[in-house]
Amino acid sequence: MKQEFEYWYPFDLRVSGKDLIQNHLTFCIYNHTAIMSKHHWPRGFRCNGHILLNSEKMSKSTGNFRTLRQAIQEFSADATRFSLADAGDGVDDANFVFETANAAILRLTKEISWMEEVLAAESSLRRGPPSTYADRVFANEINIAVKMTEQHYRDCMFREALKTGFYDLQAARDEYRFLCGAGGMNLDLVWRFMDVQTRLITPICPHYAEYVWRKLLKKDGFAVRAGWPMADLPDLILKSSNKYLQDLIVSMRKPLQEKILGSNNANKKGSSSYTTD
Template identity: 75%
Template sequence: MSKSTGNFRTLKQAIEEFSSDATRFALADAGDGMDDANFVFETANAAILRLTKEIAWMEEVIAAESSLRGGPPSTYADNVFANEINIAVKETEKSYNAFMFRDALKSGFYDLQLARDEYRLSCGSAGMNRELLGRFMDVQTRLITPICPHYAEHVWQKILKKEGFAIKAGWPVVGTPDPTLRSANKYLQDSIVLMRKLLQKQESGSKKPKKGAAAPPAENKLTVGLIYVNEHYDGWKEQCLRVLQSNFDSQARSFAPDEEINEALKNCFIDRETNFKQVQKLCMPFIRFKKDEARNVGPQALNLKLPFGEIDVLKENLELIRRQLGLEHVEVLSAFDGAARAKAGRHGPVLDKNPPSPGEPVAIFMSKEEFGAQK
């Protein structure tokens, strides 16, 4: 029954209208736990299109197999995609064991599709890895088998040319997921999104020519990006984290009362020539954010640096950043390197007004001519 429309379909009607697998897909997506199930007709119709498109994509990949990159997975994008496959298998297994079919569909199909699409964009000119795509198709087929068995058997036998039946193929065997690699990739993707928004804002904010006036010269186009990174919390943020570290129970994932934290924080700044109330206004939002994060992920959220090297991650993906932002030249620089800061030229005050911190790099964009003048 569909709560949104107040209508229902008999089993025979649903199969005739949507097919058995699309009906099962929508039933799995209808809801888990104690929530009222809601069979959404649009989900069933969308499932037909999704599954059909996936079959077409697999056929295209196998037909163009010779053009894919050979050898074992080796690039950063390969490792991230392989890790996402491992995570999908583990999370989907937990969901099936708990009879949470909607969660299983999310991790075993939707999330896996998103990871594949992101991998396709990240590879660029290097191309996707043949072995890794084969593994993806194999794993995705096995994960969706309990929900869409007819689709899975068609893919298994007709497209992947596997022996036997998908339903008897067994659960995929994968390695241990790497949460640090997943965090590093999220940091990379989030940074690219923020830098793209900043670049678009700077480009749209530049003076537009008046009606009838000549367009600005092409050499003023922003084609160079300088990304400044600070991998270590310092200043008042460092003091806040040290106070939180000393007032955190890692076993219970709980903090000391706010009064004790505020008193400890006050003692950190009492001997300094500063107005504690002003510092406190800066500290409180940061402390609340870090307390929530520590409760969710544990004491590592209170470390003074991220569990991965930010500069290494960004440098390893320079080509991706350059392509995603449409730039000609990109550099990743340390915010503490005097020579590196000098490259910012007249944009230097931006680094003082909005200094980078762990997880929050600062990008400066300029024209190729302006960058050349800084050298």
């Protein structure tokens, strides 16, 4: 009995609804501090709100209702988990949206297709150590994703973890692919991206991650046991410099596009006048 007690105590985290703060959670603290030594006091609490379904309260009478089993059958386990993670953090009511779950299916499937295409054309990727400006920026974005996503998971901020570990990381990949142009992406960086993204999404979409880990990346063992990826300290100066550069490019393109559009409209008007005459 002592061995069992020492195994479970102190508990690291208790998660419960915000309506229980004034009773269950408060008395949990009272009871533990009154009965147990400080070493066995709770380490942490996490409160959350209730859940909405498509921005409305769940209700059997109105038909706006889903059980976990129904959601899994309709969207799959990973898409359900993806949508739940995206539903919101904190004590505000989370919003499970069907469109998000359906979009998750398409997004995960699209990502698998992209990786299959890249691996099939692996010989076309640029070899050698990362050396270009685009390589440096992309490698830095991967490091930022690793560090920020780890902190979000530790804080139980799953929506933020999904943002930094999936959405933002894919956006960085797409920008990197555009910047590389005809020169092609670096082979080592592409492999690191696929490895890191798989590990970061594993807590939310484990089935997807295990498929990518074993079938596409051909790695041994399981993604869930692979551990958190190692990363260098993010270079915040490089990130700020790149953002300034990208904003500058956008600000320069906008007046140029307006000028081209105005010139085209003027040419169309001139052609119409000539035809009328």
